[in-house]
Amino acid sequence: MNYILKDQNAVYYECGFSCDNELLLSLGSEKFFITDPRYTTEAKEKVQGAQVIEAKDLIKAAREILRKSRIKSLHYDPKEFSCADFAKLESKLSLSFKKSPDLSWKRRLIKSDHEIALIAKSAELNAQAFDRFATRLRECEGVSERRLHFEAVAILTRYGEYELSFDPIFAIGPNAAKPHAYPSDQILKRGDLVLFDGGIKYERYCSDRTRTAYYDEEFSFKKDQRFENPRIQRAYDLVKKAQEKAIEGARSGMRAKDLDRIAREIIDRSEFQGCFVHSLGHGVGLDIHEMPFINSRNDQILEDGMVFTIEPGIYVPGEFGIRIEDMVVLRSGKAEVL
Amino acid sequence: MNYILKDQNAVYYECGFSCDNELLLSLGSEKFFITDPRYTTEAKEKVQGAQVIEAKDLIKAAREILRKSRIKSLHYDPKEFSCADFAKLESKLSLSFKKSPDLSWKRRLIKSDHEIALIAKSAELNAQAFDRFATRLRECEGVSERRLHFEAVAILTRYGEYELSFDPIFAIGPNAAKPHAYPSDQILKRGDLVLFDGGIKYERYCSDRTRTAYYDEEFSFKKDQRFENPRIQRAYDLVKKAQEKAIEGARSGMRAKDLDRIAREIIDRSEFQGCFVHSLGHGVGLDIHEMPFINSRNDQILEDGMVFTIEPGIYVPGEFGIRIEDMVVLRSGKAEVL
Numbered sequence: 127m128n129y130i131l132k133d134q135n136a137v138y139y140e141c142g143f144s145c146d147n148e149l150l151l152s153l154g155s156e157k158f159f160i161t162d163p164r165y166t167t168e169a170k171e172k173v174q175g176a177q178v179i180e181a182k183d184l185i186k187a188a189r190e191i192l193r194k195s196r197i198k199s200l201h202y203d204p205k206e207f208s209c210a211d212f213a214k215l216e217s218k219l220s221l222s223f224k225k226s227p228d229l230s231w232k233r234r235l236i237k238s239d240h241e242i243a244l245i246a247k248s249a250e251l252n253a254q255a256f257d258r259f260a261t262r263l264r265e266c267e268g269v270s271e272r273r274l275h276f277e278a279v280a281i282l283t284r285y286g287e288y289e290l291s292f293d294p295i296f297a298i299g300p301n302a303a304k305p306h307a308y309p310s311d312q313i314l315k316r317g318d319l320v321l322f323d324g325g326i327k328y329e330r331y332c333s334d335r336t337r338t339a340y341y342d343e344e345f346s347f348k349k350d351q352r353f354e355n356p357r358i359q360r361a362y363d364l365v366k367k368a369q370e371k372a373i374e375g376a377r378s379g380m381r382a383k384d385l386d387r388i389a390r391e392i393i394d395r396s397e398f399q400g401c402f403v404h405s406l407g408h409g410v411g412l413d414i415h416e417m418p419f420i421n422s423r424n425d426q427i428l429e430d431g432m433v434f435t436i437e438p439g440i441y442v443p444g445e446f447g448i449r450i451e452d453m454v455v456l457r458s459g460k461a462e463v464l
Numbered sequence: 465m466n467y468i469l470k471d472q473n474a475v476y477y478e479c480g481f482s483c484d485n486e487l488l489l490s491l492g493s494e495k496f497f498i499t500d501p502r503y504t505t506e507a508k509e510k511v512q513g514a515q516v517i518e519a520k521d522l523i524k525a526a527r528e529i530l531r532k533s534r535i536k537s538l539h540y541d542p543k544e545f546s547c548a549d550f551a552k553l554e555s556k557l558s559l560s561f562k563k564s565p566d567l568s569w570k571r572r573l574i575k576s577d578h579e580i581a582l583i584a585k586s587a588e589l590n591a592q593a594f595d596r597f598a599t600r601l602r603e604c605e606g607v608s609e610r611r612l613h614f615e616a617v618a619i620l621t622r623y624g625e626y627e628l629s630f631d632p633i634f635a636i637g638p639n640a641a642k643p644h645a646y647p648s649d650q651i652l653k654r655g656d657l658v659l660f661d662g663g664i665k666y667e668r669y670c671s672d673r674t675r676t677a678y679y680d681e682e683f684s685f686k687k688d689q690r691f692e693n694p695r696i697q698r699a700y701d702l703v704k705k706a707q708e709k710a711i712e713g714a715r716s717g718m719r720a721k722d723l724d725r726i727a728r729e730i731i732d733r734s735e736f737q738g739c740f741v742h743s744l745g746h747g748v749g750l751d752i753h754e755m756p757f758i759n760s761r762n763d764q765i766l767e768d769g770m771v772f773t774i775e776p777g778i779y780v781p782g783e784f785g786i787r788i789e790d791m792v793v794l795r796s797g798k799a800e801v802l
Contacts, residue, residue: 146644164644202547209542209550210565227548276624286614286647306484306502309624 129201135412136230143172201226236431248328275309291332294324302447336451368392368438376461382424407435467539473750474568481510539564574769586666587802613647629670632662640785674789706776714799720762745773
């Protein structure tokens with residue numbers, strides 16, 4: 127299969143390098159990494175298994191390579207190219223462009239042992255940062271969500287040493303009821319519910335983790351939590367159970383939607399029916415959200431080597447939100463927590 | 465003109481609100497803001513001059529509105545839509561889709577007095593942060609670029625109060641020779657050249673500023689700088705002169721390329737011919753890079769109300785890089801520094 131890629135993580139996966147302006151062409155046994163003069167020197171040092179082509183106009187250079195080659199068809203991901211770029215690429219070329227949605231995600235679906243080791247390291251560093259952040263939070267009564275969000279960024283990145291895999295979510299009480307909460311001026315106080323969702327990148331591989339916890343002087347992100355409000359406690363215990371049962375029940379060979387159902391049924395059979403408003407999880411790798419998507423509609427068969435999150439939640443608008451998230455890898459047919 | 469927009473800043477400009485999943489349709493005198501259920505409540509509070517439509521599938525909802533309307537043509541920016549989204553949008557609709565590159569940027573080219581006031585405030589807050597960062601740097605001999613990059617983020621954002629308009633560049637000595645340097649483990653020491661390029665957002669409007677300075681105990685980002693190395697001093701004085709002359713020479717009614725030429729000639733007639741490797745500037749507004757682009761090929765006429773950067777530089781690979789950047793607005797025919 128001949129194909130063209132533009133997305134940075136898609137290109138990185140193919141040749142071990144990406145910058146912020148590149149195209150990758152894979153034509154039979156040959157690969158071409160096309161970039162502009164700013165990046166040629168570094169590309170020549172780092173690109174593996176592809177010829178580095180320097181060009182001011184990347185699409186024009188790709189067209190020239192395609193014109194000289196004798197290929198008859200080229201696959202591309204229609205989500206990856208804008209109408210403008212694609213029109214310029216295909217114009218007057220006598221070859222057939224084939225739509226191939228999620229082309230790179232499909233290639234990256236089964237992780238190698240090396241990739242799993244990098245993701246595990248990312249998850250380990252992330253878990254350590256969660257612990258350090260929890261310790262820091264004990265001293266932070268009276269501080270705003272916004273400032274604590276910044277503290278979280280500082281601690282997750284080790285003051286800039288690592289990149290974030292996404293903008294972390296730090297939400298107190300009712301603000302946690304929004305699955306994608308933005309930090310506000312709300313102040314942290316004793317007795318609050320705290321939801322924290324964060325992740326970093328290690329050698330470009332992402333991690334992702336969420337904990338919900340009760341704020342007092344012994345604050346920590348351990349999974350065993352005690353809340354004053356009995357309704358919140360019931361919701362927390364259900365989310366914890368739903369996550370445990372999904373992790374225990376995950377099997378290679380199972381459909382994604384059947385895994386989603388294990389967690390969803392536990393919540394939907396309770397007083398919190400309908401309060402688990404998002405999908406159970408998503409793949410994690412070079413992208414923070416990639417295949418496989420663990421939701422109630424996805425028929426995809428889960429397989430050994432897939433890495434994804436398991437993150438059930440209960441959200442009661444205006445009151446509270448609870449989510450517990452870990453990453454797992456399927457190995458020897460079962461889920462191992464990373 | 466009927467049009468559809470998808471980009472967040474493009475949509476915000478039309479109706480004073482955007483989230484991270486929306487489409488805006490402008491059909492004759494009617495506008496429609498289409499978003500998913502996560503954002504409907506906030507959209508109904510904040511969207512001005514457009515009807516809020518809730519939909520799980522935004523493109524499907526847009527198609528329904530288009531089908532019911534009697535419009536014959538719809539403009540769109542081919543850079544703004546992926547092939548996949550556009551194919552879904554246009555399929556089997558009996559209306560003509562017109563390519564309109566830079567549709568939103570063209571609408572946003574001349575800033576209103578209110579927008580200029582917001583950009584000026586953004587620039588003022590940014591300049592204050594530069595001064596605070598300079599004071600902090602005096603205590604930072606022996607600290608790495610990477611850690612100082614993080615300090616810069618902390619100070620620019622006021623520990624999370626403001627958003628960055630882009631990831632700032634903090635580069636020492638030879639690393640400053642790369643116009644888009646990434647922070648390294650290099651350590652700051654007395655006698656170093658420091659290049660710092662940063663900006664924030666104030667009510668979504670961006671600022672952008674660069675200073676180059678000599679590192680010693682009296683370190684500051686003032687424009688009058690003294691370097692030990694006479695060649696660096698000559699380069700610095702040329703960049704400073706090129707910037708001053710471009711600001712003085714900017715006129716409404718002038719072509720962008722003629723403004724670029726004022727600065728470029730000063731550098732190209734010196735021993736540093738060819739070392740000014742990028743364009744003179746770019747528009748700044750809701751996007752950090754928008755129209756007008758001030759480069760050697762752009763015939764666009766500059767007009768009152770346009771806001772852009774003036775940022776000449778000299779880059780000597782492996783040795784040093786110098787850039788001085790301010791934002792200006794054209795008012796009463798001339799450039800005022802913001």
